[in-house]
Amino acid sequence: xxxxxxxxxxxxxxxxxxxxxxxxxxxxxxxxxxxxxxxxxxxxxxxxxxxxxxxxxxxxxxxxxxxxxxxxxxxxxxxxxxxxxxxxxxxxxxxxxxxxxxxxxxxxxxxxxxxxxxxxxxxxxxxxxxxxxxxxxxxxxxxxxxxxxxxxxxxxxxxxxxxxxxxxxxxxxxxxxxxxxxxxxxxxxxxxxxxxxxxxxxxxxxxxxxxxxxxxxxxxxxxxxxxxxxxxxxxxxxxxxxxxxxxxxxxxxxxxxxxxxxxxxxxxxxxxxxxxxxxxxxxxxxxxxxxxxxxxxxxxxxxxxxxxxxxx
Amino acid sequence: xxxxxxxxxxxxxxxxxxxxxxxxxxxxxxxxxxxxxxxxxxxxxxxxxxxxxxxxxxxxxxxxxxxxxxxxxxxxxxxxxxxxxxxxxxxxxxxxxxxxxxxxxxxxxxxxxxxxxxxxxxxxxxxxxxxxxxxxxxxxxxxxxxxxxxxxxxxxxxxxxxxxxxxxxxxxxxxxxxxxxxxxxxxxxxxxxxxxxxxxxxxxxxxxxxxxxxxxxxxxxxxxxxxxxxxxxxxxxxxxxxxxxxxxxxxxxxxxxxxxxxxxxxxxxxxxxxxxxxxx
Numbered sequence: 327x328x329x330x331x332x333x334x335x336x337x338x339x340x341x342x343x344x345x346x347x348x349x350x351x352x353x354x355x356x357x358x359x360x361x362x363x364x365x366x367x368x369x370x371x372x373x374x375x376x377x378x379x380x381x382x383x384x385x386x387x388x389x390x391x392x393x394x395x396x397x398x399x400x401x402x403x404x405x406x407x408x409x410x411x412x413x414x415x416x417x418x419x420x421x422x423x424x425x426x427x428x429x430x431x432x433x434x435x436x437x438x439x440x441x442x443x444x445x446x447x448x449x450x451x452x453x454x455x456x457x458x459x460x461x462x463x464x465x466x467x468x469x470x471x472x473x474x475x476x477x478x479x480x481x482x483x484x485x486x487x488x489x490x491x492x493x494x495x496x497x498x499x500x501x502x503x504x505x506x507x508x509x510x511x512x513x514x515x516x517x518x519x520x521x522x523x524x525x526x527x528x529x530x531x532x533x534x535x536x537x538x539x540x541x542x543x544x545x546x547x548x549x550x551x552x553x554x555x556x557x558x559x560x561x562x563x564x565x566x567x568x569x570x571x572x573x574x575x576x577x578x579x580x581x582x583x584x585x586x587x588x589x590x591x592x593x594x595x596x597x598x599x600x601x602x603x604x605x606x607x608x609x610x611x612x613x614x615x616x617x618x619x620x621x622x623x624x625x626x627x628x629x630x631x632x633x634x635x636x637x638x
Numbered sequence: 639x640x641x642x643x644x645x646x647x648x649x650x651x652x653x654x655x656x657x658x659x660x661x662x663x664x665x666x667x668x669x670x671x672x673x674x675x676x677x678x679x680x681x682x683x684x685x686x687x688x689x690x691x692x693x694x695x696x697x698x699x700x701x702x703x704x705x706x707x708x709x710x711x712x713x714x715x716x717x718x719x720x721x722x723x724x725x726x727x728x729x730x731x732x733x734x735x736x737x738x739x740x741x742x743x744x745x746x747x748x749x750x751x752x753x754x755x756x757x758x759x760x761x762x763x764x765x766x767x768x769x770x771x772x773x774x775x776x777x778x779x780x781x782x783x784x785x786x787x788x789x790x791x792x793x794x795x796x797x798x799x800x801x802x803x804x805x806x807x808x809x810x811x812x813x814x815x816x817x818x819x820x821x822x823x824x825x826x827x828x829x830x831x832x833x834x835x836x837x838x839x840x841x842x843x844x845x846x847x848x849x850x851x852x853x854x855x856x857x858x859x860x861x862x863x864x865x866x867x868x869x870x871x872x873x874x875x876x877x878x879x880x881x882x883x884x885x886x887x888x889x890x891x892x893x894x895x896x897x898x899x900x901x902x903x904x905x906x907x908x909x910x911x912x913x914x915x916x917x918x
């Protein structure tokens with residue numbers, strides 16, 4: 327008896343699984359293929375490659391942790407790219423979000439023509455990722471560029487060639503990033519609209535001033551949106567590439583002052599064909615982004631206030 | 639928050655307007671310079687050119703290294719349309735499954751999908767390159783379009799799932815009573831209702847693909863296959879002072895599709911950004 331029941335049961339179990347999953351898995355088929363073949367597979371493969379020397383033409387050669395050691399202990403250009411990227415992230419993200427919040431607050435007070443202004447401020451964000459704007463930026467902050475023409479004409483200042491001066495070159499790219507505060511601003515505006523008006527009215531009755539209202543109502547009520555913007559911008563800015571590539575014409579120069587992490591990764595992987603080394607770089611980047619995001623999530627319970635007490 | 643009192647309101651308007659002009663100035667200057675003759679480009683701050691010429695557009699359109707700019711535009715356009723189509727089909731299918739159907743390990747798959755949204759592109763880029771290289775796909779459009787057919791932009795799946803979950807389930811129910819299977823419910827009921835989410839996906843896929851530089855730089859090697867960003871970069875690399883005008887003119891041309899889409903579909907933009915937090 328046992329022998330006849332078991333296969334029958336197994337069959338019906340498989341049958342039920344098939345019946346339940348056939349149609350949903352059909353819909354998920356593209357996604358499954360994409361996730362396993364183009365995301366998870368490559369991740370495992372890149373972890374393996376990071377312990378090898380691989381130039382795409384000859385088979386990968388296992389080198390243990392040599393890539394990582396080399397990177398962190400000897401490669402000064404790698405450390406420079408790390409420094410450039412961290413500086414960029416920690417300067418541009420707070421500046422951009424601060425600016426976005428300030429403008430959102432200005433616009434939020436029942437200003438007429440809100441739509442018009444919102445559109446105006448969003449245009450740089452819309453176009454900012456394009457090569458055309460990066461090219462424009464290079465021209466703007468060049469020796470005889472728009473910015474210096476203006477400084478000279480208006481104040482008589484003889485300014486440096488911002489793009490070619492290693493002291494400033496990174497900051498011309500920071501300026502480009504901050505200029506694109508539009509989408510963060512739109513998210514802040516939506517967040518500000520969610521704050522119930524009666525909170526402010528109640529605070530006013532209690533005699534709260536503008537600054538008090540800002541810190542005891544606006545900031546806590548807006549903190550989930552701030553958190554969200556921070557995570558998005560942080561992850562995005564670690565991966566900045568186009569601006570750095572175009573402004574420095576792919577070199578990361580002058581003297582590696584704009585050698586962004588992803589730019590160096592590109593050079594290593596696709597100019598020098600050191601695929602193993604570039605994979606190791608990618609994994610450190612993943613850990614770095616993971617670490618920063620984890621810190622944000624970890625600290626969020628101390629400063630992010632959800633209206634429902636964090637249940638959602 | 640209550641509105642500003644009158645005099646303050648004017649001051650705020652002035653401030654916000656001035657800032658807005660400052661923000662747009664570089665773009666306006668780019669447009670204006672593209673109509674200036676070479677000798678005026680680097681000496682004229684004014685937005686209204688003293689002399690107007692179309693030379694830059696003619697020179698730019700003739701292109702560079704024997705390839706006309708029209709060819710870059712056609713390539714970009716084709717790439718964008720394929721990417722949009724791919725994302726719409728593959729992401730909406732996955733989103734329908736996650737939003738409406740029941741299947742084994744659903745929560746695990748969904749969690750996996752959410753994790754891939756946060757994953758930096760660079761962790762997969764090298765093995766992907768190796769894979770596409772082995773398939774002989776380098777220097778074709780396939781590495782840039784096939785992944786879109788496989789729902790690799792998980793962000794859009796999430797966006798559509800959120801939207802589909804908000805649609806009333808009664809509609810599916812009545813569809814079922816009328817004899818619709820899941821495939822018909824997807825195609826006849828859910829997709830038409832999810833149109834705003836589909837449009838948002840289409841807009842952002844188009845603009846991001848239009849502007850995407852990194853992948854196009856990686857996978858396209860011959861000028862005949864170059865897209866707009868790569869074409870502009872060719873101008874930049876070879877640019878002497880005399881080429882700047884042509885390059886500015888073509889930069890302006892390259893911005894037109896994004897601007898047209900933005901101004902004709904503004905409503906979806908603002909909603910898309912403020913509800914889903916699409917990055918800019």
